[in-house]
Amino acid sequence: MKFTLLKIIAVYSLLLLFPAFLFSQNSVRLSDFYAAGDAAIRGEECFQLTMDRQWSSGSIWYKEAIDLSRSFEMELELMLGRKDRDGADGIVFIFHSERIRLGYAGEGMGFAGLVPSIGIEVDTWENGHLLDPSEDHIAILKNGSVAHFNNLAGPVKIQNVEDGRNHKFKINWDATTQEMSIYLDGSKRLSVREDIVRNIFRGKSEVYWGISSATGRWNNNHEVCLKKLEFDIPVGNLFDDPRVKPKLLKGEIGNLRSVSFPSGRSNILPTSFEELDQLAIFLKQNPDLTIEIGGHTDSSGDRETNRKISQLRADAVAQYLRRKGIPLKRMYTRGYGEDFPIASNATEIGRKRNRRVAIRVFKPLP
Numbered sequence: 001m002k003f004t005l006l007k008i009i010a011v012y013s014l015l016l017l018f019p020a021f022l023f024s025q026n027s028v029r030l031s032d033f034y035a036a037g038d039a040a041i042r043g044e045e046c047f048q049l050t051m052d053r054q055w056s057s058g059s060i061w062y063k064e065a066i067d068l069s070r071s072f073e074m075e076l077e078l079m080l081g082r083k084d085r086d087g088a089d090g091i092v093f094i095f096h097s098e099r100i101r102l103g104y105a106g107e108g109m110g111f112a113g114l115v116p117s118i119g120i121e122v123d124t125w126e127n128g129h130l131l132d133p134s135e136d137h138i139a140i141l142k143n144g145s146v147a148h149f150n151n152l153a154g155p156v157k158i159q160n161v162e163d164g165r166n167h168k169f170k171i172n173w174d175a176t177t178q179e180m181s182i183y184l185d186g187s188k189r190l191s192v193r194e195d196i197v198r199n200i201f202r203g204k205s206e207v208y209w210g211i212s213s214a215t216g217r218w219n220n221n222h223e224v225c226l227k228k229l230e231f232d233i234p235v236g237n238l239f240d241d242p243r244v245k246p247k248l249l250k251g252e253i254g255n256l257r258s259v260s261f262p263s264g265r266s267n268i269l270p271t272s273f274e275e276l277d278q279l280a281i282f283l284k285q286n287p288d289l290t291i292e293i294g295g296h297t298d299s300s301g302d303r304e305t306n307r308k309i310s311q312l313r314a315d316a317v318a319q320y321l322r323r324k325g326i327p328l329k330r331m332y333t334r335g336y337g338e339d340f341p342i343a344s345n346a347t348e349i350g351r352k353r354n355r356r357v358a359i360r361v362f363k364p365l366p
């Protein structure tokens with residue numbers, strides 16, 4: 001596309017990145033949680049969920065809802081006690097429509113009875129009538145049921161985890177593909193593809209999340225540590241923020257917030273349409289502006305391929321805006337490849353943020 005520098009100038013120069021804090025990772029504070037039952041703070045970054053005595057149960061709940069219409073990744077550490085042969089019952093990570101809840105103890109692990117819900121269990125006690133394997137195992141459960149004839153995925157057997165150690169536990173939710181993947185100690189153990197928002201939460205994408213545990217006749221000390229917790233905050237639409245238009249008019253770079261891409265691809269997702277439509281309205285309201293549309297990638301793959309993909313991403317946005325009535329001569333596209341990340345490429349949340357499109361407006365010379 002043609003871009004005539006003689007006709008227009010950049011109002012301000014490069015790299016005035018848009019509010020970076022909106023994209024920054026969360027820092028974890030234990031005060032961000034409510035505790036129920038026997039749950040109690042233990043040290044700087046851990047909660048004890050149950051004591052190693054009979055019929056103990058506890059759960060913690062994050063105070064803010066999380067939006068399942070957006071992708072996220074959470075990583076934390078679970079400690080499932082030291083008693084292997086006679087230890088019970090396990091820990092469940094829960095998404096639920098309400099917060100500060102505690103389900104049934106014993107085999108219910110503080111999850112049983114919570115509806116609607118999704119639960120990812122790390123179960124250390126075999127309950128034959130629930131079809132539990134005799135080994136420690138993981139499964140993705142739904143609607144407060146801990147029975148495996150009723151679950152979404154699993155059970156998958158794992159090594160003995162009642163070893164007194166902290167075990168890394170990670171949940172990755174890709175809202176685009178609706179795939180939830182569970183990792184334990186660095187390995188992917190199971191996943192499920194499910195329209196969770198529609199099929200479980202009746203269309204409501206904002207849910208609460210917490211972690212529960214319980215003991216029964218047999219017991220263990222269960223803890224959760226949060227030092228590596230990180231997840232995506234819903235950042236909404238660039239144009240929902242009243243400060244955005246003045247900043248754009250000053251020449252600052254705006255990273256579109258709803259425009260992301262599957263890895264290695266350049267097709268525009270329906271979740272991006274609303275924000276791009278608002279960009280088109282903004283350009284129609286300011287007919288003398290020209291914009292640069294800059295495509296970016298994460299650092300996966302080779303540099304030259306990434307540069308080409310980033311160009312395709314920028315071009316895809318320009319074509320979308322053209323269909324909304326913005327002439328191509330008002331748009332200059334450029335593929336920046338992987339060279340200008342706004343987040344760490346070490347996590348999937350960070351890589352997703354980097355697969356983005358940034359815009360910058362130019363005014364004509366007076």
Ligand SMILES: [Ca+2]
Pocket residue numbers: 089107123124125126127132
């Ligand atoms: Ca069990």
Ligand SMILES: [Ca+2]
Pocket residue numbers: 084085124135136160161162
């Ligand atoms: Ca065990």
